[in-house]
Amino acid sequence: MQVRELVERIIAACNLPPLEKTCDRLIAGEWEREVTGVATTFMATIDVIRQAIAQRANLIITHEPTYFTHLDQTEWLQDDPVYQLKQKLITENQINIWRFHDHMHFTQPDLIYFGLNQELGWETYRLPEEKHCYQIPPTTVEALSAFFKDKLDIKTIQIIGKPETTVERVGILVGGGSLGLGSEAMPMTLMKKENLDVIVCGEILEWTLAAYARDAAQLGLNKALIILGHNRSEEVGMNYLKTWLEPLLPGVPIQFVEAGEPFAYL
Amino acid sequence: MQVRELVERIIAACNLPPLEKTCDRLIAGEWEREVTGVATTFMATIDVIRQAIAQRANLIITHEPTYFTHLDQTEWLQDDPVYQLKQKLITENQINIWRFHDHMHFTQPDLIYFGLNQELGWETYRLPEEKHCYQIPPTTVEALSAFFKDKLDIKTIQIIGKPETTVERVGILVGGGSLGLGSEAMPMTLMKKENLDVIVCGEILEWTLAAYARDAAQLGLNKALIILGHNRSEEVGMNYLKTWLEPLLPGVPIQFVEAGEPFAYL
Numbered sequence: 001m002q003v004r005e006l007v008e009r010i011i012a013a014c015n016l017p018p019l020e021k022t023c024d025r026l027i028a029g030e031w032e033r034e035v036t037g038v039a040t041t042f043m044a045t046i047d048v049i050r051q052a053i054a055q056r057a058n059l060i061i062t063h064e065p066t067y068f069t070h071l072d073q074t075e076w077l078q079d080d081p082v083y084q085l086k087q088k089l090i091t092e093n094q095i096n097i098w099r100f101h102d103h104m105h106f107t108q109p110d111l112i113y114f115g116l117n118q119e120l121g122w123e124t125y126r127l128p129e130e131k132h133c134y135q136i137p138p139t140t141v142e143a144l145s146a147f148f149k150d151k152l153d154i155k156t157i158q159i160i161g162k163p164e165t166t167v168e169r170v171g172i173l174v175g176g177g178s179l180g181l182g183s184e185a186m187p188m189t190l191m192k193k194e195n196l197d198v199i200v201c202g203e204i205l206e207w208t209l210a211a212y213a214r215d216a217a218q219l220g221l222n223k224a225l226i227i228l229g230h231n232r233s234e235e236v237g238m239n240y241l242k243t244w245l246e247p248l249l250p251g252v253p254i255q256f257v258e259a260g261e262p263f264a265y266l
Numbered sequence: 267m268q269v270r271e272l273v274e275r276i277i278a279a280c281n282l283p284p285l286e287k288t289c290d291r292l293i294a295g296e297w298e299r300e301v302t303g304v305a306t307t308f309m310a311t312i313d314v315i316r317q318a319i320a321q322r323a324n325l326i327i328t329h330e331p332t333y334f335t336h337l338d339q340t341e342w343l344q345d346d347p348v349y350q351l352k353q354k355l356i357t358e359n360q361i362n363i364w365r366f367h368d369h370m371h372f373t374q375p376d377l378i379y380f381g382l383n384q385e386l387g388w389e390t391y392r393l394p395e396e397k398h399c400y401q402i403p404p405t406t407v408e409a410l411s412a413f414f415k416d417k418l419d420i421k422t423i424q425i426i427g428k429p430e431t432t433v434e435r436v437g438i439l440v441g442g443g444s445l446g447l448g449s450e451a452m453p454m455t456l457m458k459k460e461n462l463d464v465i466v467c468g469e470i471l472e473w474t475l476a477a478y479a480r481d482a483a484q485l486g487l488n489k490a491l492i493i494l495g496h497n498r499s500e501e502v503g504m505n506y507l508k509t510w511l512e513p514l515l516p517g518v519p520i521q522f523v524e525a526g527e528p529f530a531y532l
Contacts (some may be wrong), residue, residue, distance in 0.1 A: 043477060046484035068478045069450040076451045080458050082482045082489075145532045156422070158529040176471075184335040185342045192346050203471055205442075206496035206528055211309060212334045214528050216348045218312035223348075227529070230472035262472055262480050263424040263493070265531070266411045 001252060003059055003096050004031040006038070009248050010061075010100065014107045022102040027066045028087075029096025035059045037253040040242050042235040044097050044259075046086060051257045053093045060097045060257075061245075063104065063112070063238050064230070072099065104237070112174060115240025116233070119151055130171075133194045138168045141198060141224045148200065152232050156265045160210055161217035161224025167197035174233040175202040178209060188212045191223070198224045202233040231261050267518060269325055269362050270297040272304070275514050276327075276366065280373045288368040293332045294353075295362025301325045303519040306508050308501040310363050310525075312352060317523045319359045326363045326523075327511075329370065329378070329504050330496070338365065370503070378440060381506025382499070385417055396437075399460045404434045407464060407490045414466065418498050422531045426476055427483035427490025433463035440499040441468040444475060454478045457489070464490045468499040497527050 003026070027044075037057035041048045044062040052060050065072045067083065077083035090097070104111040113132060117123055125134040139147075142163035149157055171194060173187055178201030180186035187209045191199055204210050204227050216223035239256045246254060269292070293310075303323035307314045310328040318326050331338045333349065343349035356363070370377040379398060383389055391400040405413075408429035415423055437460060439453055444467030446452035453475045457465055470476050470493050482489035505522045512520060 043473070045477070046481045064473050065477065068454060068474055068481075070473065073451075076455065080454070082454075082458075082478060082485065082487065085485050085487075086481060142532060149532075157532045159532055160528055160530070163530070163532065176473075185339075188334060188346070188348075189342065192348075205469055207309070207330050207336065207442075208334055210528050211311070211331065212348060215312045215334075215352060219348065219351050221348065221351075262426055262476050264426070264429070266408060266415075266423045266425055266429065 001035050001249070002031065003029065003033050003035055003098070006035050006059065006249060006252070007098055010245070011103060013248055014103045016103060016106050019102055019106070023065070023071055024099050024102050027062070027072050027097040027099050028090045029059075029094070033058065033094065033096055035252060037255070038245065038249065039255055039257045040238045040245070041257045042231050042238050042259040046089065048257050048259050049089055049095060052095065055255060055257075057253065057255060058093075058095055060095060061100050061241070062097055063099075063101050063234060065099070066097050100241075104241070111241060111244060112234050112237030113172070115237035116172070116174060118240060119236045127194065130190070130194050132172045133196065134170045134172070136168055136170055138166055141165045141167060141226065144170070144198065145226050148226060148228060152228065152236055154228060154232050154261065158227040159224060160213045160227070161198075165197070165217070165222055165224045167222070167224065169194065169196045171196040171199045173199060173201045174237075175230050178202050178204060180208070184208045197222050198226060200226045200228060200233075202228060202230045229261060229263070231259060235259060267301050267515070268297065269295065269299050269301055269364070272301050272325065272515060272518070273364055276511070277369060279514055280369045282369060282372055285368055285372070289331070289337055290365050290368050293328070293338050293363040293365050294356045295325075295360070299324065299360065299362055301362075301518060303521070304511065304515065305521055305523045306504045306511070307523045308497050308504050308525040312355065314523050314525050315355055315361060318361065321521060323519065323521060324359075324361055326361060327366050327507070328363055329367050329500060331365070332363055366507075370507070377507060377510060378500050378503030379438070381503035382438070382440060384506060385502045393460065396456070396460050398438045399456075399462065400436045400438070402434055402436055404432055407431045407433055407492065410436070410464065411492050414492060414494060418494065418502055420494060420498050420527065424493040425490060426479045426493070427464075431463070431483070431488055431490045433488070433490065435460065435462045437462040437465045439465060439467045440503075441496050444468050444470060446474070450474045463488050464492060466492045466494060466499075468494060468496045495527060495529070497525060501525060
């Protein structure tokens with residue numbers, strides 16, 4: 001199967017009207033190449049590309065950008081040594097990279113959240129009116145952080161608020177969703193509307209949701225944030241994608257290659 | 267001295283043409299109130315407001331927003347309990363809050379960077395062509411992280427790259443500056459242009475500068491990030507502001523109230 005047919009099958013399975021604007025496109029490679037194997041990943045980092053090469057997977061399906069900006073623009077990178085060496089690795093090994101971001105999130109259900117939910121086992125806790133909010137058995141921020149560290153293989157978690165805060169109404173905003181998807185206010189509006197005790201989130205900025213949750217905690221309100229980061233909150237969905245792709249692509253070897261958390265803590 | 271005269275003195279001392287668009291405005295209180303004392307801070311959190319009240323400082327000069335969005339909009343917050351309780355605290359204690367952000371950064375030299383530089387003692391290391399880049403005696407990412415932890419009172423630092431990487435060309439992008447000030451590419455373009463080994467930064471997103479530095483490190487290039495966060499990279503500048511204000515405001519008690527790092531690590 002060539003890259004084009006494979007991607008067309010995936011897009012068809014998403015069952016969406018064509019997206020007028022999307023970052024989902026062939027980032028590297030050629031539509032007419034025969035696919036030797038698929039590697040799903042959160043991000044096609046250098047190490048992920050090397051692993052795909054070693055495992056003879058010449059099509060990387062990545063959720064996030066390969067070239068360091070939302071739209072994978074490369075004009076500004078032409079003289080950049082990091083870009084040039086990455087290009088060389090990709091070209092010499094005839095690697096193809098297809099971005100699968102918007103379609104994954106717009107599919108019903110959102111494939112990233114679905115994969116995360118499967119891992120958490122929280123389906124029965126979901127609030128009917130808001131798809132990413134849950135009523136869980138009462139626990140603490142500290143215990144809930146330990147749960148996420150265990151489920152998502154996280155060494156260090158940032159929190160805002162008090163570890164001993166009791167929480168039962170939980171919202172999850174993965175990836176860049178916790179930045180508000182174009183509205184700085186959105187995550188806070190959600191927290192208020194659904195009377196959430198805690199939001200478990202991906203990316204964070206210190207002057208928006210973080211500041212709100214901190215003020216709420218300092219006021220003695222029962223509020224906190226548990227910050228997983230972008231990679232840790234979404235990579236589990238790219239692992240699940242392997243399972244979702246298998247019936248679509250019979251005979252094509254598919255594997256998940258973990259990009260991993262980018263940060264170390266000193 | 268009333269709030270208005272005090273702020274007018276500060277603006278005049280910045281020696282700038284009037285800013286057409288700015289987030290610097292009276293966020294709470296009244297222009298005609300007599301100032302009992304000034305508290306400078308990174309952010310007027312609940313705890314900072316309480317400390318200002320306890321110390322009889324009724325004018326808080328804050329660098330970052332009070333109401334959780336870049337422009338301190340409050341229409342969306344009218345029914346929000348966090349906002350209502352914060353407003354109550356401010357109103358009942360007749361606290362005035364003035365935002366001093368854009369003017370601080372546009373003043374020559376940038377007052378936030380100036381305060382940071384004073385703390386670091388790096389003035390002689392500054393590269394002539396780029397104002398926030400330095401050539402320091404060779405050290406490692408680990409040792410440089412320890413230096414910043416000590417200088418800026420940071421418990422935990424996130425890094426990207428290898429702790430043992432030797433670095434001597436250092437860029438600093440404080441606060442939101444490491445997001446690129448409207449250009450996702452800017453911090454990476456700077457890193458390439460100035461051949462920086464490491465950028466010491468404030469806010470970070472995982473798909474831009476973080477991804478670039480990670481790829482560079484995985485390629486074996488001598489690159490790394492040391493991530494201080496927004497508060498830790500700028501709060502030292504708000505401490506310095508106290509010294510800058512003193513000759514402008516004779517007779518007015520001025521103190522620095524630390525907002526502190528928002529995150530705890532589990």
